[in-house]
Amino acid sequence: MNDNMNPILYQNRELSWLKFNLRVLEQACDGSIPLLERLKFLSIFGSNLDEFFMIRVGTLTDASLLDPDAIDNKSLMSPAEQLEAIFADTRALIEKKDAAYKRLSADMAGEGIEHLDLSMLTEEQTVFLENYFRGEILPMLSPQIIDKHHPFPFLRNKETYICTQLKTKGEFVKLAIIPVSTGFDRIVYLPFDKNKFVLLEELVLRYCEHIFQGYVVVAKTIFRVTRNADINVDEAMYDHDMDYRSVMEEMVKNRRKLMPVRIEFQGEASEAIIDQLCKKLELTRDRVFFNLSPLDMGFGFALCSKMERRGLPGLFYPPLTPQDSSLVTPGRPMIPQIEDHDILLSYPFESMKPFISLLLEAADDPTVLSIKMTLYRVARESQIVSALIKAAENGKEVHVVVELRARFDEENNIIWSKRLEEAGVNVVYGLGEYKVHSKLLVITRRVEEKICFITQIGTGNYNESTARLYTDLCLMTADREFGEDGTRIFNGILTGNPVGDTKYLVAAPVSMKPMVLRFIEQEIIAAREGRPAAITVKINSLTDKDVIDKLIEASMAGVKIRMIIRGICCLRVGVPGHTDNIEVVSIVGRFLEHSRIYVFGTPERSRMYISSADFMTRNMERRVEVAAPIRDEKLKARIMNLLDLEFSDNVKAKRLLSDGEYEPVKNDKPPIDSQIDLFKLAYMRAEESARVRASRPVQPVMRPAQPQAAPAAPAAPRRGLWDKIRALFHK
Template sequence: MSGKGDRERIYTNRELSWLQFNERVLEESEDRRVPLFERLRFISIFQSNLDEFFMVRVGSLYDQTLLKEKVLDSKTQMTAPEQLQYIYQNVRKLLPRKAKSYESLMAKLNDQGLEQVPLNSLSAQDFEFLKLYFEKEIAPLTSPQIIDKRQPFPFLKNKEIYVGVRIASKSGAVRLGIISASGHFGRIIYLPSQNGKVRFVLAEDLICLFVEKIFNRHEVLEKVLFRITRNADIDVEDEMVDVDFDYRDAMEELLKKRRKLTPVRLELSGEVSHELTEYLCDHFTLSREQVFVDTCPLDLSFVFALEGKLKGKAELFFSPVAPQIAACIDEKRSMIAQIVEKDILFHYPYHSIKPFISLLNEAANDPEVVSVKITLYRVAKDSKVINALINAAENGKEVSVVVELRARFDEENNIDWSKRLEEAGCHVIYGLPGYKVHSKLLLITRKLGNKIQYITQIGTGNYNEKTAQLYTDLSLMTANPAIGTDASVVFNSLFMGSVVESSTHLLVAPLCFKPRIIGLIDKEIAFAQQGEPAQILLKMNSLTDKVLIDKLIEASRAGVHIKMLVRGICCLKPRVPGSTENIEISSIVGRFLEHSRIFVFGLGERQKIYISSADFMTRNTERRVEVAAPIYDPAIQKEILHLLGIMMKDNVKARVQDMYGIYTYRKNEEEPVNAQEVLYREAYASAEQKKNMPQPPKALIQEKRNPHGFWKRVMRLFHR
């Protein structure tokens, strides 16, 4: 696979594959089966994704163009400039499609009672209302500036919208006036209702409409809304070469620096003159290729604020659903006792995260619990997980927390939480030098007389109550002492500042994950070469690790049947004769973000199943601390295979990748299967069935009490 033709035939460039994923998000806005307002929401998600892509991935490629030595993509051998060219070309194809979808949806929503009022056809009454609003509510809060020799170009914030005006000058040169379109005023301005219709305009459009009133001493030749996107790709380790620093303080300084990094994109809200475009490009040191013209709002985040104005319009939204308490859970019993009895698996968002929060709260108050250890990557703004940890520390438990301050764009939130945890008496560390801690691992240690008992939780997603309702993730809870011992080794290594060098049951990156995965694939290759049935089932967010990709190609050539669900980036093309003909790849993009990682190797009695925090990406397998857990419980194994089977039958939201890397909806003669809807229906059905089951007598569900528990409670009363 050394020739360029072979590489193009088998591999897909990472950045182009990501753009394909975001195109699938945009497709959701075009899908007539999706309710109207939800389709509008998907356009906003598409744009938000694209913003982050430019900040991180395009920013990284831009940095590579500044290096003396060429940096080549390991799979396609494309240079950074070549990749940027492909990105710019593909984005230009997607933007008109986004604008068309936005305009179409707003026209349909207009018929449903929501109107973005066009400013070029205002009625006299609306014009007077907006003029008065502008003069009283917005104009006094603006800070206009004209750029000249005495007024240098101001610093423009990342992704913030500005109104730019070209002002006439005696010399004929471009003179630019700038006003920030955000400030101490709301972005959405509601007009008086007509026939019950919700009518609005955006603040930036209103400022642009009346901008001549601000620059009233000058002749305004043209005006435009624009924003810049800045590079946000900072290498934390390179920035922190001094060993004598406070890591949290250094991260706070790093965040300030990120806000001032180089622009990598300029967006304009319509065509403007060559002179003004050149002026802006010269100032921001951008080429014309980095300028993108959009005809719909430059920032669509306002969409989410409109939802509250459409109450009573249920047909515009997905049917409301609520996470269900897993059927295996008895809410009246101790969570710890139930986990000791058998392993428990939650599948979010179909199952509620509440029992997991109950587990943490129970651990905080259980006299037998001596320590709670956890890794935190992204947590909710008002985190019940954090509150439970603080409660545990205040109750005298040893609480050790690994807070990853380098969780991109969640750094500030994590810095704030780390301070609160430390103030409560928790032992907090901030990950390892050179490695992000991305694992989702919890270890509760109990001392029962002379015995130690571990309660271990391993997940595929963050300890975040909000995303647990939006992302599909798996959470395994077990009292298996061997898994608990491995988890203890992971935490001991982290707090000693090192990585795990060997583990028995858990697969722990960076040293004990990829080699074990390769070994599991090799076993299937060996079975296939002996003429035995061989199978691999994989579900993940992204596939970019070339070593693992090449191993999967080797397995395919050996006759191993491989089925993969890869939601996002996929650098491998399936069904290529002679290489990947035994590989099938599909992607599900729907109401919930597919986020769980599942690895299945083999069939029958030799089948091994893992859930993992890691994707098959080089950053996960080599530069992060990740954990994959084996599934030993037969009932949970069956449950995971069941949900995988449903997802692989999806013919509503699944797209299948062909040998050319093109994704198309899976179409067959089978009954329609929307996997996410099926799994939610099953969760509801299980909860209803559990509700209708006869309840055992109370005496049968009371937990075995600690004989000394009563006297401990009495003693605590005297110490209050």
């Protein structure tokens, strides 16, 4: 399709990601969101941008040096052109971030939470902060002057520094650098008003003249450096005669030393300071960024935690508790329930406890022969890993694939892999060049000399913490064919040979992309034959050009395509004659949209899958991913209701336009915040299930040797469902 080479049909991946982070930033500006939750969004925006520069800008920087003529296959931009566009968009984002923090600071001050301006202190505040600096901070500082005897120090990634320009009586000028990130509490609260604070770097900047005796400080500034963190693990393997985990440990250390890709200043900086730092760091001026607000917004989380402990409920979201699934009977073993019917959990609306109970049960069940599981990101204090260790200690055969290349979770995974090995678990580290990103568990049992399976497939990580923050799906089934397919996938990982000969489960890198392209083609055929044709997809990112081109072809054939894409979307929609049958919506709200769902076909003939894979080339071709068909019609209907509700969202949803920008979804319908409505639905289902269980007669347990117990006092009447929900959601 030569028409598909028209650049207006595509959007650059990196610029699309920056638009996603803008949508995160816009949450920090949304007055309908509780005040300190908005501060959290600003902190998330900052950490997102840091990681983007460390990975994506780092990768493009390498490419601009090693292969400068390479072009992006969608936007046709070279690495240098992409970097130029990224830097321009980033400067615009920083301006919006500064404005957002200025508004937030004013709003917080109105609530008595004040980030003090050090140029406008009262006498009492000045005395305390100067004494605090002299007594608590100054003795701990390690300033370094830069001259012939003191070489330029190594500046650690994302750490905050003060740079000063000093003059002696002999008129010699030199630089000095003061690290301010290590060994200190960053937020300094005033003792006589604990809701007022300053940041450590601001305090050191204010009083740094006290540090340099015999010098005059002629200029000073706050700055930090961002370094490339994109290390090629495969290349590292060729240079080391050591095991894979040792290579990863070395890689994590080396990441801290890679070349700088960005330098940021807070407030003003003299030309001499900028020139000297750029020269020492080998950075060009286009990589220099100026902020009016704090460079590291991570303090927002610590501030929010402090205020939450002090009891300021009106400044936070009302608490929501993951509910018991209506598909699970509390108190009953999980394995018999899964054998009776497939169980689907929807996080964070429903609790992860049934899945954890399954693992704990399997660890003790004498019929369980083996447990095979993939781990990509796990919690710091993981009940899931503890259950696997317990199973191994109970003599079960436990095989765990720990992906050590889970970006920025490498250290945590290295620690857990050691713990697992010490407990007798067989641990493997991925599948060669393929990163294992799948969420797959297979429990093999022998019951009355017959082999049977419990299989779980998920869209998100086995992480109790993120299960309360990310929207994900977890399918648990006793379907034998799923278990056999899962066993084949694990055997492929354990033997270093990715498989594609599965019957129902679909696995990347072999069969997933062909499956997606094949099912899109089937909808194209249906549309060309005059039959209704539809595709509904929910993913985090769409970047794979083959899939994009097939979707364009489907749109041109008349297939109605709806997609919920939280982040990157490299496809332009609404282009007449090409993509005018494609709708893309992004939802950024209280929870991180993370589940992946593919639906091919109209309702009466649809094929539905849940998956760990986005429509990205890396997921389809360079990772081990798993997709599972939803065969239970009730579960299919439940997932379709979820999708329809998200497409009806007119509070948090934004629609992608043909120019690549996003606009809020606005209409005359009643407000629908899909995430909150899904939580309401979970509360309603849990309440209804509890009511039904309570209404069932309980068979008395006969104990002939003991007198019959007196009847229990009647239970207190349950609060009305809607009263409960209204109180919880302030409706």
